[in-house]
Amino acid sequence: xxxxxxxxxxxxxxxxxxxxxxxxxxxxxxxxxxxxxxxxxxxxxxxxxxxxxxxxxxxxxxxxxxxxxxxxxxxxxxxxxxxxxxxxxxxxxxxxxxxxxxxxxxxxxxxxxxxxxxxxxxxxxxxxxxxxxxxxxxxxxxxxxxxxxxxxxxxxxxxxxxxxxxxxxxxxxxxxxxxxxxxxxxxxxxxxxxxxxxxxxxxxxxxxxxxxxxxxxxxxxxxxxxxxxxxxxxxxxxxxxxxxxxxxxxxxxxxxxxxxxxxxxxxxxxxxxxxxxxxxxxxxxxxxxxxxxxxxxxxxxxxxxxxxxxxxxxxxxxxxxxxxxxxxxxxxxxxxxxxxxxxxxxxxxxxxxxxxxxxxxxxxxxxxxxxxxxxxxxxxxxxxxxxxxxxxxxxxxxxxxxxxxxxxxxxxxxxxxxxxxx
Numbered sequence: 001x002x003x004x005x006x007x008x009x010x011x012x013x014x015x016x017x018x019x020x021x022x023x024x025x026x027x028x029x030x031x032x033x034x035x036x037x038x039x040x041x042x043x044x045x046x047x048x049x050x051x052x053x054x055x056x057x058x059x060x061x062x063x064x065x066x067x068x069x070x071x072x073x074x075x076x077x078x079x080x081x082x083x084x085x086x087x088x089x090x091x092x093x094x095x096x097x098x099x100x101x102x103x104x105x106x107x108x109x110x111x112x113x114x115x116x117x118x119x120x121x122x123x124x125x126x127x128x129x130x131x132x133x134x135x136x137x138x139x140x141x142x143x144x145x146x147x148x149x150x151x152x153x154x155x156x157x158x159x160x161x162x163x164x165x166x167x168x169x170x171x172x173x174x175x176x177x178x179x180x181x182x183x184x185x186x187x188x189x190x191x192x193x194x195x196x197x198x199x200x201x202x203x204x205x206x207x208x209x210x211x212x213x214x215x216x217x218x219x220x221x222x223x224x225x226x227x228x229x230x231x232x233x234x235x236x237x238x239x240x241x242x243x244x245x246x247x248x249x250x251x252x253x254x255x256x257x258x259x260x261x262x263x264x265x266x267x268x269x270x271x272x273x274x275x276x277x278x279x280x281x282x283x284x285x286x287x288x289x290x291x292x293x294x295x296x297x298x299x300x301x302x303x304x305x306x307x308x309x310x311x312x313x314x315x316x317x318x319x320x321x322x323x324x325x326x327x328x329x330x331x332x333x334x335x336x337x338x339x340x341x342x343x344x345x346x347x348x349x350x351x352x353x354x355x356x357x358x359x360x361x362x363x364x365x366x367x368x369x370x371x372x373x374x375x376x377x378x379x380x381x382x383x384x385x386x387x388x389x390x391x392x393x394x395x396x397x398x399x400x401x402x403x404x405x406x407x408x409x410x411x412x413x414x415x416x417x418x419x420x421x422x
Contacts, residue, residue, distance in 0.1 A: 001256060001257070001258055002253070002254025002255065002256040002257040002258075003253070003254055003257055004163040004198065004200060004253045004254075004257045004258075004259070005136060005138075005200065005230050005232060005251045005252060005253050006138050006161065006163055006198040006200070006228060006230055007022060007024075007160065007163070007257070008251045008253075009119060009120075009121060009137070009138040009251055010022060010028065010030060010121070010138060010158065010160055012119070012249075013030040013031050013032070013033075013121040013138075014028045014029070014030055015028075015029040015030060015031050015155055022160050023160065024160050024161060024162035024163075024260075025159065025160065025162075026159070026160045027157060027158070027159050027160075028157070028158055028160060029155050029156070029157055029158075030121055030155065030156060030157075030158050031121070031154055031155055032062065032121050032122070032123050032150050032154055032155065032156060033062060033116075033120040033121050033122060034062055034064060034110070034115060034116055034120060034121075034122040034123070034124075035062060035063050035064065035123055035124070035147055035150040035151060035154075036064045036066070036106060036110065036122065036123070036124035036125070036126065036129060037064075037065060037066075037124065037125040037126070037144070037147055038065075038066050038067065038068055038069050038106055038125070038126055038362075039066075039067035039068065039069050039070055039071055039078065039081045039082050039085060040069045040070070040081065041125030041126060041144045041147070042065055042084070042085050042088075042125065042144070043081055043084040043085070044125075044144035044145070044148075045125055045144040045145070045147040045148040045151060046084055046085075046088045046148075046151075047148075048144065048145050048148035049148045049151045049152060052148070052152055054151075054152045056092065057092050057094070057151045057152075058150070058151065058152060058153050058154035059154055060092055060093045060094050060095060061095050061096070062154065063092070063094050063096065063151060064096040064097075064098075064106075064110060064115060065085045065088070065089055065094060065096070065097045065098070066097075066098050066103055066104075066105075066106040066109060066110075067081075067082040067085050067086075067098070067099070067100065067103060068103055068104065068105050068106050068109075068360070068361060068362050069361075069362040069363075069366060069368055070082075070362075070363070070368050070369065071100050071103065071361060072100050072359065072361070074363075074368065074369040082100075085097065086099065096113075096115060100359075101335070102335060103335070103360065104333055104334025104335055104336070104337070104360040105301065105302045105305060105333040105334065105360055105361070105362055106124075106126065106302065107126075107128050107129070107131040107132070107215075107219060107302035107333075108215070108302055108305060108306060108333030108334050108337070109333070109334050110132065111131075111132065111134075111135060111215070111240075112334055112336060114241065114243075114244030114245060114246070116132045116135060116137055116139070117135065117137065117241055117244060117246055117247075117248040117249075118135050118136035118137060118233045118237060118241060118248040118249060118250050118251070119136065119137065119248055119249025119250060119251055120132070120135075120137040120138070120139070120249075121137070121138050121139075122137055122138070122139035122140070123139075123140060123141075123142050123146070123147065123150055123156055124139070124140075124141055124142070124147075125141070125142060125143065125144045125146075125147045126141055127141040127222045128141070128219050128220075128222060128302055128303075128384065129141045130218055130219065130221045130222050130226065130227070130228050130229050131215055131218050131219040131302060132218070133218040133221065133228050133229040133230040133231060134211065134214035134215045134217065134218040134219075134229075134231050135231075135233065135237060135240070135241065135248075136230065136231065136232060136233035136237060136248075136250060136251060138228055138230070139228060140158075140227050140228050141222065142156065159196070161196055161197050161198050161226075161227045161228070162197050162198070162259075162260040163197065163198040163199075163200050163253075163257070163258075163259050163260065164194055164197045164198065164199055164200065164226075164259060164260055164261045164262070164263070165200045165202060165259040165261075165262045165263070166185060166199060166200065166201050166202065166203075166262075166263045166265075167202050167203040167262065167263065167264040167265070168181060168201070168202070168203040168204070168205035168206055168265055168267050169203050169204055169205065169264065169265065169266045169267065169268075170204065170205055170266045170267050170268030170269075171204070171205070171208065171268055172205055172208065172267060172268075172270065173268070173269070173270065173271065174419075175271075175272050175402070175404045175405075175417075175418045175419065176267075176270055176271065176272055176402075177209075177213050177216065177312075177402045177403075177404075178209050178210075178212075178213030178214060178215075178216040178217040179213075179216045179217075179220075179273075179303065179304055179382070179401070179402040179403075180270060180271075180272050180273045180402055181201075181205065181206075181209075181213075181217055181267065181270075182216065182217045182219075182220045182221075182223075183220075183273040183274070183275050183280065183283050183400065183401075184265075184267070184270060184273050184283060185199075185224065185263075186220065186223050186224045186275070186280050186281045186283065187273065187275070187281055187282070187283030188263070188265075189224055189263070189281075190224070190281050191223060191224060191225060191279055191280060191281045192224070192225045193224050193225065193281075194221070194224040194225050194226040195224075195225035195226075196225065196226075196227055197225070197226050197227065197260065198226060198227060198228045198229070198230055199221045199224065199226045199228070199229045199230070200229075200230050200231075200232075200253065200259070201214075201217055201218070201229065201230070201231050202231070202232065203264075205267050206231060207234060210236070210308060211236055211237070211240045212306040212307075212308040212309065213308075214231050215306065216303050216304055217229060217231070218230070218231065219302055219303045219384060220280065220303065220384050223280040223281075223384060223385065224280075224281075232251075232252050232253065233248075233250045233251075233252070237250075238250075271285045271286060271287060271417070272285070272286040272287075272401065272402055272404065272405045272417060272418065273285065273286065273401070273402075274286050274289055274380075274399050274400065274401045274405060274415060275386055275399065275400035275401075276289070276386075276399055277386055277388070277397045277398060277399065278386055278387055278388045278390075278397075278398075279386065279387070280384070280385065280386060280400060286401065286405050286415060286416070286417045287417045289399070289415040290414060290415060290416060290417075290420075291414065292378065292399065292414055292415040293378065293413060293414045294326060294378050294379060294380050294399075294409055294410075294413060294414060294415065295325065295326065295327065295373075295377040295378050295379065296326065296327040296328075296329065296371065296373065296377060296378070296379040296380075296381075297322070297326060297327070297328045297329070297355075297379065297380050297381070297406045297407070297409055297410035298329045298331075298364050298365075298371055298379060298380070298381035298382065298383060298391075298406070299313050299328070299329070299330045299331075299381075299382050299403050299406050299407065300329070300330055300331035300332060300333065300358070300364075300365075300382065300383075301331070301333070301362070301365045301381075301382060301383040301384065302333060302362070302365075302384070303382060303383055303384045304382035304383075304402065304403050305331060305332050305333030305334075305337065305360070305382075306332075306333055306337060307332075307337050307340050307341065309382065309402075309403040310330065310332060310337070310341050310346050310403070311344070311346065312402075312403045312404050312407070313330065313350075313403040313404065313406065313407040314346040314349045314350065314407075316404060316407040316408055316411065316418060316421050317349055317350060317353040317355070317407050317410070317411065318349045318353075320353055320411055320421075321353055321354050321411075322353055322354040322355060322410045322411060323410065323411060323412055323413030324413070325413065326410050326413050327355075327371070328350070328353065328354060328355030328356070328410045329355065329356055329358060329364060329370065329371045330350045330355050330356065330357050330358065331357075331358035331359070331360060331361060331363070331364070331370070332357075332358075332360055333360055334360055335360060337360075338359070338360060341357070353410075353411075355410070358370055364381070364383075364391060365381070365383040365384070365385070365391070366385075366390065366391075367389065367390055367391045367392045371391070372391065372392035372393075373391045373392030373393055373396035373398070374392065374393055374396065375393045375395040375396065376393075376395055376396065377392070377393070377396045377397070378396065378397040378398075378399070379391055379396070379397070379398050379399070380398075380399045380400075380401055380405065380406050380409045380410075380415060381398055381399070381400060381401070381406065382400070382401060382402060382403050382406050383398075383400065384400070385398075385400075386398035386399065386400050399415060401415075404418040405417070405418060408420065408421045
């Protein structure tokens, strides 16, 4: 029996080296290539690491610290959290510490910097670490105390997950993206439909997706309960990682690999999807929600804050004004993307349309800052979660969409299919 991409990567990283076989359900120790944390989760990991008395981290080049959730610091508590990261990075000589001014939203920043590559085993104290599966890496979230162990010796315990294969056939329509494919998928299988599984995305529609679209898909694998989301590397992947310092390792699933289940869908007629409150699985076509009024539109995040996302939104907003009473917040995922948006004139389009163009931050996505919802307010957002109270008040409502739907909705003041913007 052959192996899936995920199984091959885990087998390669298993400790001690030389392990010949593994199977789903087996517990293994594995050596990690990247250990990631942010301003919410790193302080806990740092505290546990210091309790161990180890002294020095296992490898100062493999630890990544990104203050992005409440940064720029919104209050004294968040400032102190960020300070813990800065002090630890200085004490340990950690290379990959990204201060405000050079930071970005972690899951967009690491691929951009070439820190994560195909074939890597990445662990992060953040559930959306699964984003990096778009590169063909095995990337998974874990708790801060587990991460502290990785700081000590560069290893972690993992339970080998079973894999589920998703095959998407057909050609996507205009305005339909990777975000719509993953929302559709979660709507079909539910928020626990891939519980502790690997979601392997494949088929013609996946191969046609840009890398940005693939990042969006893998980012939300966790919303179906998955441990990881993976896409087999191809020429687009190779082009994306070309020139990075470390050498990537490309894995593909064997033809006789075992999958717990295989789903196949023809997505040729799929229209933009929207996840309604209060679950990512409560998915409906955008065109069926035209009576839903909004107070706020948020475009950005680790799911949809890349340059192609901003270009799509700007193409609809150019020369137009957001509806009266609607707050439009646009936040690019990294400083590089911010500068690209400025140079291309996208930032000007957003501001002239009546929106704000923010520095990179996770802020509004988790109800942290820069766009918290009040009682009774409704938002459409390109973020990844719409749980009760996720973006502020537990009496607020969050709808998830792609950037085109969010931009179109900002213009009309209600959830709108982009085709309706003439």
